[in-house]
Amino acid sequence: MTSTARRAPRILVRSAQVAIAVSAVADVFRAAAVRDDHLHRTGASESGFISMVFVYLMTLAIVLFLVWLAQSRRNAQELSPGASVPSRGRTIGMWFVPVVNLVVTRGIVLAIGRASSASWEEKRDTTLVNAWWAAWVGHSLVLLVASRVAPGSMAFLVVEEALMIAAAVLAGLVIERITALQSAALGAAVPAEPLAQA
Template sequence: MTSTARKAPRLLVRSAQVAIAAAAVTDVFRAVAVRDRYVHDTDASESGFVSMVFVYVTTLAIVLFLVWLAQARRNAQELSPEASVPSRGRTIGMWFVPVVNLFVPRGVVLDVGRASSASWEEKRDTTLVNAWWAAWITHSLVLVFAGRLAPGSMVLLVVEEVLMIAAAVLAGLVIERITALQDTALGAAVPAESLTQA
């Protein structure tokens, strides 16, 4: 019988991808509601409710993504014990350290991806991770600057939400790629006799 630790967690993968997509969609509604409050002086309770839903959905997406990343790190370490894979604490903790969280998480995801399989395609797969990270960081910066310099700006709202949706789609693709690499590598690592006993 094979160990469940030797398989990529498909339910977790799909849950993280769905939660990330839902967070991007609720962010669009949140941004529109907040803009309406600035521009049209609408009821703050509506934008407050939408913002509250966004916070809950985003928190769920963050938790599921970090659980997936911790599992992917564990699988990568098992697949490539000699590889430079960050510790579990660093894998999760560096997301919460200001300034560090602008740079280090990208490298951690790249380290996990590279250690996941010899099939990691340096140019294609690194470009995918870099595109996701660029969309995410640019979205975050536009969000901060738009709120301070031009609250209610439709142009900045559109740019911000396009970047958020792009980051969500690319995050889903990064999760899918690393999970697919680990599925293949973990499947190849299972001894034949354990498959016949299952």
């Protein structure tokens, strides 16, 4: 039986990982510039420019991550037809539903990971996804609380940006792990072409 699943192109995987990392670093500069502007009220457009660059980089990272996730979902479905893998619409759409995206998306990534290979290590791999998800949600919550309770607070800034960097690193590791599992499973599932008769 030949699988129609396709490995995610390495360029897509690496591009998603790099875009996520670069947008996390850009967020550190954005947060520092916004804090500086908040404290000194200079009216300079530097924080606006840095924020605009961050938005572009984050948008690119989101698009690349979702393209990778859609490809991974398709592969997982092909590799494990009986597994409970979310539909393509749910896999992508749930990321855009406020509040729901803080809960449901973790389960989507876990379902794709579990369906990707029998080599999924439940404790280790689930812990990796949970750590990424906790850092991402933690960053969002700290950012929300800081903006309401103590705008410009250095303590909140350090915590929120540490969580952002951690989420970016862990997202890169999640991408790497699921891609590696699928690549290995696809390598085993797709038979070699028969040799041509001489």
